[in-house]
Structures are given as C-alpha cells and as structure tokens.
Amino acid sequence: MHNVQKDWVSAIAIAALGAGIITSFAVSQGQNPLVGLAITLFAAVSAVVIDHFL
Known part of the structure; x- marks a missing residue:
C-alpha cells in the first residue's frame, strides 16, 4: 500500500x-568543495x- 504521508525531512x-x-571522497581527491555541495x-x-x- 502506498504511504500517503511521507517524512520529507x-x-x-x-x-x-x-x-x-x-562527495566527501571526491573532495578529498581534489574536487572543488562547491561543486561537491551542489552535487549533494x-x-x-x-x-x-x-x-x-513513487
């Protein structure tokens, strides 16, 4: 049965x-932290x- 009330938080x-x-792994490998935050x-x-x- 589909749960109508979802917990968005x-x-x-x-x-x-x-x-x-x-993303934390990617940042540790040299990715820009702002790009990592945007991806997250x-x-x-x-x-x-x-x-x-769904």
Whole structure:
C-alpha cells in the first residue's frame, strides 16, 4: 500500500547523507568543495522528487 504521508525531512537527510559520503571522497581527491555541495544538494532534491512520485 502506498504511504500517503511521507517524512520529507528524513528523505532529504538520508539522500544528502548518501550523496555526501561519496562527495566527501571526491573532495578529498581534489574536487572543488562547491561543486561537491551542489552535487549533494542536487542528489537530495532528486531523491525527494522521485520519492514523491513513487
């Protein structure tokens, strides 16, 4: 059954945490931190949008 009430805060937190781990590794390898932050935010927003429509 589809859960109508979603917890948006936890969805954003989990998505950002997952993307942040990978991005932290990329930054440690020399990637620009602002690009890493943008990737993390994009991944978090994308995950919430996908979660909304599933």
